[in-house]
Amino acid sequence: MKNLTVEEARSRMLDGAARLGVEAVALPLAVGRVLAQDIVADRRQPPFDASAMDGWAIRRADYGVVETFAIVGESAAGRAYSQPLEEGQAVRIFTGAPVPAGADLVVIQEEATRERDQVAFAAGDSPKANIRPAGGDFRAGDRLLEAGVRIDPWRLSLAAAAGRAELSVARRPKVAILATGDELVAPGGAPAPDQIFESGSFSLAALIEAWGGQVIKLAPAADSVEAITAAVADAAVDLVVTIGGASVGDYDLVKPAMTRLGLDLRVQTIAVRPGKPTWFGHLDDGRRVLGLPGNPASALVCAELFLRPLLSALSGADPALPFGVARLAAALPAAGPREHWMRAARAIDAEGRVTVAPFPDQDSSLVGVFARADALVMRPAGAPPAAAGDLVTTLPLARA
Numbered sequence: 151m152k153n154l155t156v157e158e159a160r161s162r163m164l165d166g167a168a169r170l171g172v173e174a175v176a177l178p179l180a181v182g183r184v185l186a187q188d189i190v191a192d193r194r195q196p197p198f199d200a201s202a203m204d205g206w207a208i209r210r211a212d213y214g215v216v217e218t219f220a221i222v223g224e225s226a227a228g229r230a231y232s233q234p235l236e237e238g239q240a241v242r243i244f245t246g247a248p249v250p251a252g253a254d255l256v257v258i259q260e261e262a263t264r265e266r267d268q269v270a271f272a273a274g275d276s277p278k279a280n281i282r283p284a285g286g287d288f289r290a291g292d293r294l295l296e297a298g299v300r301i302d303p304w305r306l307s308l309a310a311a312a313g314r315a316e317l318s319v320a321r322r323p324k325v326a327i328l329a330t331g332d333e334l335v336a337p338g339g340a341p342a343p344d345q346i347f348e349s350g351s352f353s354l355a356a357l358i359e360a361w362g363g364q365v366i367k368l369a370p371a372a373d374s375v376e377a378i379t380a381a382v383a384d385a386a387v388d389l390v391v392t393i394g395g396a397s398v399g400d401y402d403l404v405k406p407a408m409t410r411l412g413l414d415l416r417v418q419t420i421a422v423r424p425g426k427p428t429w430f431g432h433l434d435d436g437r438r439v440l441g442l443p444g445n446p447a448s449a450l451v452c453a454e455l456f457l458r459p460l461l462s463a464l465s466g467a468d469p470a471l472p473f474g475v476a477r478l479a480a481a482l483p484a485a486g487p488r489e490h491w492m493r494a495a496r497a498i499d500a501e502g503r504v505t506v507a508p509f510p511d512q513d514s515s516l517v518g519v520f521a522r523a524d525a526l527v528m529r530p531a532g533a534p535p536a537a538a539g540d541l542v543t544t545l546p547l548a549r550a
């Protein structure tokens with residue numbers, strides 16, 4: 151079970167991970183949530199033939215034949231003209247308004263000359279109808295959004311246009327975050343000379359929220375099996391994510407602590423750089439535990455590679471990551487024995503192609519590099535040297 155490939159480790163973490171529950175939320179609160187039920191239209195949109203322009207509704211057969219039309223009424227958005235249109239008649243019409251029965255042409259007002267209750271048109275060749283057909287956007291019975299899609303502002307507008315005030319969505323996975331280590335002091339505190347500010351849990355909490363989880367931040371635990379066990383014991387969550395204490399040192403005590411809570415270890419280490427000590431298991435009460443290494447880059451890269459898909463699966467969404475392809479901006483030496491996910495800067499070259507430039511220093515302790523990166527670049531384990539221009543797999547990082 152040591153040094154599983156990234157693929158194998160991910161599939162073990164996803165094994166048995168499925169939607170945790172379903173709840174109804176008001177439409178405005180649904181952004182970021184995963185649909186639990188298809189949205190099927192029960193009404194067509196637009197519900198009627200609608201004018202696309204401000205102008206005059208007439209019969210196409212009259213166009214260029216009738217010289218002056220009798221104005222018989224008005225159709226505005228929300229206030230239809232209810233009579234059928236007869237030969238030689240015109241109805242004043244506005245954008246979005248129902249086209250009267252019998253009319254099949256809207257002449258734009260720029261081409262019309264009105265004189266009291268009559269209107270005439272400068273006749274051209276076969277003018278555009280300027281009519282949006284009923285059901286042109288969607289029809290009753292159309293599946294508009296499928297269960298498993300994440301609601302974003304664009305999909306929200308479709309759900310609203312279908313008249314939904316409430317959506318049935320997956321319950322958000324509850325995730326506890328536990329930072330461990332005697333050396334950690336919260337930002338704002340007063341670190342001793344041998345201490346550092348705790349940074350990992352803040353970005354992790356923000357990522358988890360962005361990926362649809364609900365964060366419960368536990369107070370950081372000291373390097374003791376008792377403290378770590380006590381911190382996790384009563385956390386009412388679906389998943390515990392620990393930071394640090396994952397490796398083999400005398401003070402790497404998270405796994406021993408979780409063993410006291412009945413840890414069934416499913417991933418012990420992963421052939422990934424950074425993040426080899428990343429581990430995963432189930433506690434005997436059913437909670438899942440993901441152990442991330444303490445080095446900030448190891449924690450965040452492995453959160454992208456493993457935690458994000460796991461949260462998707464626990465929400466009923468597709469766990470596939472949005473990998474891309476880009477060209478290397480510069481040559482790279484042969485890769486080591488672990489699949490390497492390098493922090494990189496993306497750019498567009500003179501030909502409009504996406505390029506990626508991995509930062510020269512990929513040390514996993516560097517927080518500064520991460521703050522400048524906007525993509526991860528993958529080098530397969532044991533890959534030969536790569537040349538500038540070679541295509542590589544990428545994982546874009548969402549940046550504000």
Ligand SMILES: Nc1nc2c(c(=O)[nH]1)N[C@H]1C(S)=C(S)[C@@H](COP(=O)(O)OP(=O)(O)OC[C@H]3O[C@@H](n4cnc5c(N)ncnc54)[C@H](O)[C@@H]3O)O[C@H]1N2
Pocket residue numbers: 329330331333334346347348349350351393394395396397398399402424425426427442443444445446448514515
């Ligand atoms: N003999 C070996 N030593 C190490 C191995 C190994 O295989 N054999 N693996 C190395 C690798 S790779 C990594 S990655 C690290 C991971 O170690 P841990 O998960 O046990 O992490 P810690 O030792 O607790 O911390 C590492 C580093 O990160 C800092 N840290 C920890 N938590 C936070 C936090 N929340 N915010 C900011 N910084 C944090 C911590 O102070 C350390 O500097 O192990 C290698 N060693």
Ligand code: MOO
Pocket residue numbers: 422423424425426427443445447448514515
């Ligand atoms: O694999 Mo560790 O995450 O490089 O430092």
